[in-house]
Amino acid sequence: MLGLPESITVALFDLDGVLTDTASVHLTAWTEAFNDFLAHTVDDDGNQPAPFTTDDYLAHVDGRPREDGINAFLAARHVTVDRDAVAALGEDKNNRFLAILDRDGVTAYPDAVAYLHAARDAGLGIAVVTSSRNGAPVLDAAGLTEFVQVRVDGNVIADRGLAGKPAPDSFLLGAELMGVGPGAAVVFEDAVSGVAAGSAGDFAAVVGIDRTTSATQPSAHAKALAGAGATAVVTSFDQLRDEDSSEGDPQ
Numbered sequence: 070m071l072g073l074p075e076s077i078t079v080a081l082f083d084l085d086g087v088l089t090d091t092a093s094v095h096l097t098a099w100t101e102a103f104n105d106f107l108a109h110t111v112d113d114d115g116n117q118p119a120p121f122t123t124d125d126y127l128a129h130v131d132g133r134p135r136e137d138g139i140n141a142f143l144a145a146r147h148v149t150v151d152r153d154a155v156a157a158l159g160e161d162k163n164n165r166f167l168a169i170l171d172r173d174g175v176t177a178y179p180d181a182v183a184y185l186h187a188a189r190d191a192g193l194g195i196a197v198v199t200s201s202r203n204g205a206p207v208l209d210a211a212g213l214t215e216f217v218q219v220r221v222d223g224n225v226i227a228d229r230g231l232a233g234k235p236a237p238d239s240f241l242l243g244a245e246l247m248g249v250g251p252g253a254a255v256v257f258e259d260a261v262s263g264v265a266a267g268s269a270g271d272f273a274a275v276v277g278i279d280r281t282t283s284a285t286q287p288s289a290h291a292k293a294l295a296g297a298g299a300t301a302v303v304t305s306f307d308q309l310r311d312e313d314s315s316e317g318d319p320q
């Protein structure tokens with residue numbers, strides 16, 4: 070029913086881009102904020118840096134805590150700024166993110182909601198592990214809070230001084246708070262940094278969710294997720310459940 074090894078009793082879900090259609094909102098907010106910022110900045114050689122692109126988002130920002138994403142992208146553009154500038158850029162992006170949320174609301178992916186129902190019905194423990202400090206309001210706006218027994222979000226990560234994804238620490242904390250070790254838990258992730266975190270944590274399974282395409286041909290992102298250590302890559306949770314009905318696996 071869930072397409073998972075039977076040893077798994079806990080599911081750790083990333084949020085943005087896995088359960089909710091908010092990776093696109095982060096991408097839009099980051100693109101606007103970075104490009105406004107870059108327009109008034111020069112790199113370490115005094116040149117105008119190239120604009121922020123979707124590829125930059127996937128490589129440097131996706132899945133990481135806010136400040137880590139800023140630092141990784143600016144380092145890639147050889148732009149050096151002080152901590153106040155990083156904080157101001159992060160705040161600008163967050164204001165843009167919240168304004169889009171306020172205007173458009175949050176959509177939960179139907180396949181993810183169906184999978185949450187199936188996981189809960191099967192008795193699996195459910196946790197959300199997100200780098201976002203907006204994890205609680207996004208879950209609320211999507212109507213998903215009722216499913217979540219444990220939430221590790223960007224605020225928890227900062228309060229506890231944990232290393233962000235691609236370090237495994239936030240997922241390991243999620244498993245610990247659910248009372249299991251990584252050998253009894255599955256990680257669901259759409260970001261390369263998140264899959265790398267699950268892989269580094271030795272979780273029983275790390276499922277990459279590639280929502281960049283609905284085609285059967287593996288996308289570049291699907292290949293990147295596999296390369297980062299995903300034990301399986303699917304374009305929808307439905308594929309996990311379909312696999313089971315064709316194989317007759319009990320869980």
Ligand SMILES: O=P(O)(O)OC[C@H]1O[C@@H](O)[C@H](O)[C@@H](O)[C@@H]1O
Pocket residue numbers: 085092095096130131132133134135138163166199200201202203204223260
């Ligand atoms: O700025 P926030 O809401 O704390 O989010 C931090 C990061 O959270 C991750 O979940 C997203 O994949 C990133 O795009 C985002 O930058």
